[in-house]
Amino acid sequence: MFAAVRAPSSSAARSLSLCALRSLSVVRVGKMSPSHTLPRSPSVSSSRGLATAVPALDIAITSSPAPESQPATLHLKSGQAISGKSFGSPRTQFGEVVFTTAITSYTESLTDPSYQGQILVFTQPLMGNYGVPDNFSGYSPNGHAEDVDVGAFLESRGIQAAGVVVSDLCERFSHFEARESLASWCARHDVPGISGVDTRALTTLLRNQGSTLGGIVVGEKHDVKPEADQFFDPMELNLIQSVSTKHAYTIHPRLGESGARAHIALLDFGSKANIVRCLVREGVSVTVLPWNYDFNAVRDRFDGLFLSNGPGSPNSIPEAIETTRKVITEWNRPVFGICMGNQIIGLAAGATCYRMSFGNRGHNQPVISLSTVGNCIKAGRVYVTSQNHGYCLSWDHDAPNGGWPAGWIPWFVNANDGSIEGLRASPESGKLVWAAQFHPESAGGPQDSHGMFTDYVDEVVKLRNAEGRSVGKGLEEEQLVPAPRSATGTPIGHVVSPSTANVVSPK
Numbered sequence: 224m225f226a227a228v229r230a231p232s233s234s235a236a237r238s239l240s241l242c243a244l245r246s247l248s249v250v251r252v253g254k255m256s257p258s259h260t261l262p263r264s265p266s267v268s269s270s271r272g273l274a275t276a277v278p279a280l281d282i283a284i285t286s287s288p289a290p291e292s293q294p295a296t297l298h299l300k301s302g303q304a305i306s307g308k309s310f311g312s313p314r315t316q317f318g319e320v321v322f323t324t325a326i327t328s329y330t331e332s333l334t335d336p337s338y339q340g341q342i343l344v345f346t347q348p349l350m351g352n353y354g355v356p357d358n359f360s361g362y363s364p365n366g367h368a369e370d371v372d373v374g375a376f377l378e379s380r381g382i383q384a385a386g387v388v389v390s391d392l393c394e395r396f397s398h399f400e401a402r403e404s405l406a407s408w409c410a411r412h413d414v415p416g417i418s419g420v421d422t423r424a425l426t427t428l429l430r431n432q433g434s435t436l437g438g439i440v441v442g443e444k445h446d447v448k449p450e451a452d453q454f455f456d457p458m459e460l461n462l463i464q465s466v467s468t469k470h471a472y473t474i475h476p477r478l479g480e481s482g483a484r485a486h487i488a489l490l491d492f493g494s495k496a497n498i499v500r501c502l503v504r505e506g507v508s509v510t511v512l513p514w515n516y517d518f519n520a521v522r523d524r525f526d527g528l529f530l531s532n533g534p535g536s537p538n539s540i541p542e543a544i545e546t547t548r549k550v551i552t553e554w555n556r557p558v559f560g561i562c563m564g565n566q567i568i569g570l571a572a573g574a575t576c577y578r579m580s581f582g583n584r585g586h587n588q589p590v591i592s593l594s595t596v597g598n599c600i601k602a603g604r605v606y607v608t609s610q611n612h613g614y615c616l617s618w619d620h621d622a623p624n625g626g627w628p629a630g631w632i633p634w635f636v637n638a639n640d641g642s643i644e645g646l647r648a649s650p651e652s653g654k655l656v657w658a659a660q661f662h663p664e665s666a667g668g669p670q671d672s673h674g675m676f677t678d679y680v681d682e683v684v685k686l687r688n689a690e691g692r693s694v695g696k697g698l699e700e701e702q703l704v705p706a707p708r709s710a711t712g713t714p715i716g717h718v719v720s721p722s723t724a725n726v727v728s729p730k
């Protein structure tokens with residue numbers, strides 16, 4: 224079944240270059256007629272059904288060649304091979320092959336730094352149909368000022384996945400926010416893709432055999448099986464250090480620093496931008512810290528700590544586990560973790576983590592809440608969630624409290640596979656620590672659990688008021704770089720200039 228899957232033939236894609244006059248950055252777009260201008264309507268209906276003012280952008284289109292599509296084969300280390308044709312960057316790339324059942328939001332998924340090192344297979348057959356927006360067009364669909372800092376649409380500045388596998392690649396995209404095709408976006412970010420693959424059959428294979436290494440091989444010798452040592456497991460690397468910010472910076476809410484309800488520190492393991500958007504929209508200032516920042520040296524300058532998502536294995540960052548252990552044993556302010564953050568809090572609390580057979584990636588993962596917390600999460604309810612993870616906290620059914628130390632309880636379980644989907648400090652422990660394995664910030668995905676951000680920030684503000692503290696002042700000016708304020712700034716989840724200030728040295 225996997226030997227001879229063929230891509231439909233098509234003429235070589237013509238591509239054009241698109242010059243956004245505002246930023247003077249040059250990007251390529253897919254099939255369009257050369258030398259014309261795309262005007263932006265001053266007022267259109269947004270994808271969320273709201274009548275939204277859109278700033279007019281004149282986009283000049285000029286011809287320029289796109290990478291030619293070439294024969295390509297996806298080789299799996301387990302021996303299977305599936306042929307198709309290349310798109311994006313015409314080069315060979317190895318990694319872990321994982322699948323997502325998400326049917327939309329390929330732009331958000333591909334810019335999620337948690338996909339570093341992974342070749343992402345989309346089970347949904349048609350990909351690329353609504354193109355790719357300009358993250359820094361200066362336009363925010365919901366009119367949020369803070370989108371200028373973290374970008375309006377994407378989860379980081381570039382494509383983070385190592386490669387892309389699709390069934391049908393749509394080259395004639397259509398969406399009022401689209402600026403280029405999926406193929407030209409991948410080419411611009413030097414990311415290889417393969418189309419014409421029966422991704423549903425491939426997914427069945429990946430589900431049956433579990434976590435699988437593979438490589439997209441492009442060009443003349445695409446069908447020659449790579450040597451065994453060319454396949455490598457990215458999960459053995461510290462991927463977090465390459466995606467975490469290298470310096471601390473602060474983003475204030477719309478009302479400015481003086482209007483902030485609290486000041487939260489975010490340990491950036493490869494944070495999705497929407498975590499920052501969700502926090503800032505709750506009216507707090509957020510200081511984004513490198514993954515190995517010595518938070519304990521500055522913790523009392525903040526009202527709460529947030530631990531982000533991130534790529535790779537949680538065991539690759541023992542320094543962060545140790546920092547977190549100190550935080551949750553010595554500090555009594557609210558702490559929240561998402562995905563990698565959940566795993567780090569669990570390990571710091573004394574639980575263990577395992578690599579799942581094929582992980583949970585998609586926007587339709589049901590989780591059952593085991594306890595009521597705040598206004599959003601009620602015990603016994605099912606929440607449909609967005610997920611992207613291959614590791615999970617262990618739970619030993621034969622051990623007291625699942626093998627977890629006293630004072631820690633599971634918060635959610637997955638309704639499909641029974642895996643642990645979050646933990647919290649028990650109410651009796653007096654600690655204010657919660658974490659979710661899934662992504663309440665979504666982007667993309669259902670927003671059932673968005674209210675967890677409101678509940679967390681409310682808890683932070685409640686404690687601050689109860690203790691009579693004023694809003695945390697965050698880091699001193701000289702410990703920060705200026706917050707990113709433009710397309711040339713430093714968006715979340717992207718490598719920036721190095722700084723060694725207050726960073727724990729890796730062993």
Ligand SMILES: NC(=O)CC[C@H](N)C(=O)O
Pocket residue numbers: 337531532533534535536537561562563564611612613614615
């Ligand atoms: N989204 C995430 O934070 C993923 C965490 C970790 N890399 C995993 O795969 O389990």
